[in-house]
Amino acid sequence: MMWRLAVLTVRAHIGSYFAPAAVMTAGTALLTAFASLLETGLETGRSAGFLIMLPAILGGWTVAIVAFGVVSTVSLTIQHREQELALLRSIAATPRQIRQNVVLETAIVALPAVAAGLLPGIALGSVVLGRLVGGGLVSAPTALSAGWLCVAIGAGTSLSAAVGAALISSGRAASIPPVRALSEASPSARPLARARAVSGLGLLAVGLSLAAATLFMADGPLLSSTAGPAGVAVAVGLALLSPLAVTPVRWLSNARLGATTRLAARNAHVRAGHSAGVASPLILLVGIAAGTLYMQSTEDSVHRGPAVAGDVSAQLAPVNYLIVIMIIGFSAIVVINTLVAATRRRRREFGLLRLSAATRGQVLKMVAIEAVVTAGIAVVLGTLAAAATTVPYSMVKTGSPIASGPAWMYLAVVGGAFLLVMLATIPTTMGALRVRPVDALSAA
Structure with missing residues (x-):
């Protein structure tokens, strides 16, 4: 049965x-x-x-x-x-x-x-x-x-x-x-349940401990065995604690930035748990992408020039980049599917707003502002997670806390994060707005 x-x-x-x-x-x-x-x-x-x-x-x-x-x-x-x-x-x-x-x-x-x-x-x-x-x-x-x-x-x-x-x-x-x-x-549920808070703080502690341990490791292929997991643990910990990062956007609801912006800010504040659920995979994507790419670019800066016999780090570089692309690809799939699913489930909310005299354009603008705010929070937290990987790794490799690598790589990660959010939410919202408001209220 x-x-x-x-x-x-x-x-x-x-x-x-x-x-x-x-x-x-x-x-x-x-x-x-x-x-x-x-x-x-x-x-x-x-x-x-x-x-x-x-x-x-x-x-x-x-x-x-x-x-x-x-x-x-x-x-x-x-x-x-x-x-x-x-x-x-x-x-x-x-x-x-x-x-x-x-x-x-x-x-x-x-x-x-x-x-x-x-x-x-x-x-x-x-x-x-x-x-x-x-x-x-x-x-x-x-x-x-x-x-x-x-x-x-x-x-x-x-x-x-x-x-x-x-x-x-x-x-x-x-x-x-x-x-x-x-x-x-x-x-409205509690913005952060106790179990989630404890898990998030625990993972942060694990990640920071791994980052600290990296500083005392010898330079070699095993250095990434602690630096990589450090960034992942911090990223997941920050993702679990992200409702706390979403709630401060309520100040936008009182700012003189237009009715649509205030509505978007109130939505993000009241639905902090839902907004955090959307931001979580994006935090992981930014943290992993920036952390692993700059970890490898730092390695490349130490081993410049053509690979020679016995130069394991240089020989591993193409393989590492391929694996990083695979992991980033998976994270992007998680982000897109999460955003599309979360936006599709808001059809009833969109229908109610339109019955309350909101136009399609206003609803679309509201969703776009929410997406930008969510992506911005995710980029900040993801960058902090990436630092847990890059800072200790770079300290051991070069003696500097700043990872080696071009600035455009970070800008590409950030731009890609915002682009993914927009590509997942805007077309899905436009599709939801094609449904008549009355029909949307009865949507499953």
Whole structure:
């Protein structure tokens, strides 16, 4: 009975589940690529040092990135269905049944999504292996191994993250009073729950500890094993604490900047938790992109000139850039899917604004201002996270806290963040505004 209800629910909300499914597919592909390299190193034994070291160093904090991306999108999808779940509670569904139904729905979406990511992941692993062989870091010929270990790591991590997010979010959904089903809008939740605050502060402490440990490490290939995870931990910690960064925008609601700007500021302040959910993957994207790119450019500045025999850092540079692009690509997918899903769920709000005499242009301008504010907060917090990687790494490599690399690279990261936000929110808002206001009020 529960399986049947879960299947019917997924069919009814197939559009809402597209975002977490896409993130799970991309995350599985990324993890499978690293896992295939690890399995190849364990089975062949030839040049196993690089085939094991590379996924061990980079794959470890990639697991954290993928897990955070999957958890954030699954949680956002379930959060958007709180009113519907409250309605089920009002017709005698028990909290246990709500939790079971949410977990089953997530599993139904996750299984095919994860399976779809395995083959692209093996293909990515093959590309990275080809770069390693071409750079002389792995002896040729070496064939990629993709067996049970590869599948277990890639699929298992994504599935575990999805089910974990469902268990956490369903606990909150099951505790919703049935009377909530009678209200159109959810009451303002606490901007920052205790568990989220504790987790965020804990990750910040871990990240700063790793950054400090980097300062005392010897210069070598293992330096990134602490510098990289430091930035990721700080980025996730700041993402969890981001509701506190969103709330100060309320001062804009009293500024003489126009009615639309004041409305956008009030929306961001009142919906701090929702705004933070949108900003979180963007914080991670900016932190990872700026941190890893400048970490590698600092490495390049120390090893200028053509690669010579035994110059491992120079030989690894093309491989590292390829992996960085893969991780940034995954983070961009998370950002786009999160923003599109969050904007689509605001159709009812847009319809109510238009019935209150707001024009399409005013609503679109309001969303654009919200997007700029959200992106601005994410860029600031993401830059702080990147500093946790670049500052200690650069101190060890060059003696300067300022990372080596062109300024345009940071500007490209910032510009790309704003561009992603606009490309995801503006067209989605325009599509939502094509719906008649009266029809939008009854939209699911």
